Amino acid sequence: MAFQYPPQLDSSSRVPARRVGGIARRIHGWTWQAFPIGMGTGAVYVTMSGLHDRSQTLRTVETVFFFINIALFILNVSTLALQAILYPRQAKRLVTDSTKNIFIPLVVLSFATLIIGTINYGVGAGVVERGLIYVLFWIYVSLALFVSFPVLMIWYNKPHDIRTMTPAWAFLIFPMMLVGVVAFNVLRTMDVSDTRAVGVLFVGYFFQGIGFFVTLFYICIYFLRIMMVGFSPLLFMDGHQANGAFVAAGPPGFTALALINLGKRAREILPQHDLVSENAGEIWYAVSILCAIMLFGLAIFLVVFGALPYWFKLHKHLNEILGCWALTFPNVGWIATIGALGDVLNIPGFFELQVFFVIVIAALWLVLFALTITAFRRGLILYAKEEDVIEDTASWRGEKGGA
Template sequence: MDTTALDEERRTSAPHDSRLGIRGRLRHFTWAWFTLTMSTGGLAVLLNRTPHKFRGLITIGTIIFIFNLILFLCLITAIITRFLVDSKALRRSLFHPTESLFFPCFWLSMSTILLGTQAYGVPSSGPWLPVVLRVLFWIYLVCTFTVAVIQYYILFTGEHLTIHSMTPSWIMPVFPVMLCGTLASVLAADQPPDQGLPIIVAGVTFQGLGIFVSMIMYPLYLGRLIGDGLPAIDLRPGMFISVGPPAFTSLALIGMANSLPSNYNFLSTHPLSTEVLQTMALFTACFLWALGFWFFCISAISCVSGLRNMSFHLTWWAFVFPNVGFTIATIDIGTQFQSQGILWVGSAMTILLVVIWCFVFLNHINAVRQRKILWPGRDEDKEG
């Protein structure tokens, strides 16, 4: 769909009555709003991981983490209100061919909260918090794997999407379970060996599931781009979703390899295995980082070429979240190679993402105020 057609659809679908109240607007509060919290939570985690810290940066990161928790509670309240106002809205949202693809954003927001809790909570809490995070990890794994199976089943049997409409958002149902590897890479280090190793094994397993499903989707995506061209200008930020799988897999492999409990179980009988796995993880991460960088360049050029005509859409948050993973992967690779040059690139990317987050957040607020979103016919729940 080109920009002219998209604008015409918005004009014809929006009601003339501008007096729609809060209750009426909340009827159009979709799962896509959780792109806000998954990006904000990701930014908080990134500030904790950036290599060149100044005094007070951790405090700023903590404030953003707490702010994200407040936002998350507000979003949950808003979407529950929508489902209470319209009793059929929940089922429609989970079966809608567009809105349902954003349901995983809720779980991705949960993953960033767990990552932020590990980063900002564990260092200043007692031994009870790692235990809580361990339990939540396994609950998260079961829930997100269930989502990945059921949601793809619904997509296979419901209202069919065509290859001509293919976007990287088709990867989204498997994205939350893929982040089990990212969670494992940071949680396992503070767990006892008998608990940490199973977490790492689970992380590797489901990170592998996520990256392989993504690899299956990529040919469809590239075929769509070659055959039908770029997405509508407003939706091009969503192209950055393709950066996420290789980027998060890179950082997950490095983190899990470095968190392996030495001299325990299998590792104790194969004393060289830890060093071998860490080396393999690092070079595999470089291999995948290049794929993420290629997708990043294609996405960036596509967005810049249409920036002047681009109107806000909730997919703009794809400017942030996938690139959080890409930035952390860059930082981890620089750390492993002990390269100050790469680490400074990672720090520069962090600053750029902070600026981009501010830019998208301000446009998000302005879009609500100007009724560009949260309005009949202008959100992911629209029909047709």
């Protein structure tokens, strides 16, 4: 009898199969694109809080959405932190990949919705001290700077084709663009005679200007792409990019809202501190309203421009559901501006129009949340392939060949 030495074993018996648990696949597959879910949740209570008449029931609903947003924020931050510890290679990919790192600044935007919610439901109820809100404002400004600039440098380190441009690229500068919105909400908690209010006002104007004009350049590039490729079904905002068309309405909408409310505060703060000139407050307010009306018109145009071809461009696949959350939060600015202009121009019909769009946003949230949960349970989103987890685990442990 002939014997073989060493005995030949089947490959499956030589290397025991490695199984990866569902939690590991979730952690590895989590991305920064999960933050729009929280931002869409924040969009619901932020738009509701801007309504002219709010019942106690509505305030309760807003508070529920606020706590859901807190839970989603904690879930996203903690999961991505675990990913950075357990799968550093995957975490690095999400930071350096120019198609994925544009979503990193969304963590700062999510923090902004939490600050606004804290002001609306914490300060008013006497649960949160007003001094803490001032601290949170400067934390937000610091985060906007320390997140946006490094990601911008990484993103611009590689060339990008204009023919593939989407307004979602402007997410890189969105945190700075939203400083003005956070500022006027913070000023609601401050006494106009407080010298710190002057700093918040000017910082709000300063960063709102930076954010809006840089995002305006992105909008111009967006139209340049349209001029280059036309409405070609193969080249123009097809699939998940169709959702990005609504992002373009965000900067003019939020800037219009910020200008109206910062102008109101300037009307009180500048005369109180004898700044610029005797009539500076009234002049700033009037100019802010004029500019806000023009920007509001631009925002409405961009919404309609993105909505008309939307249904025909969108891929109806659940694995792209995360991109559909762009239908919610970029529209908050111009919807809230409708109510603000209703107050300024004394047009009651604007309040009814605002209620209609708030209902639309709430209905969108319900539909998108249900579809997102369905996609999540089926493993279509935020779920890594087993072999990818094994490969990154082997690399982290210094193993070879994924064994």
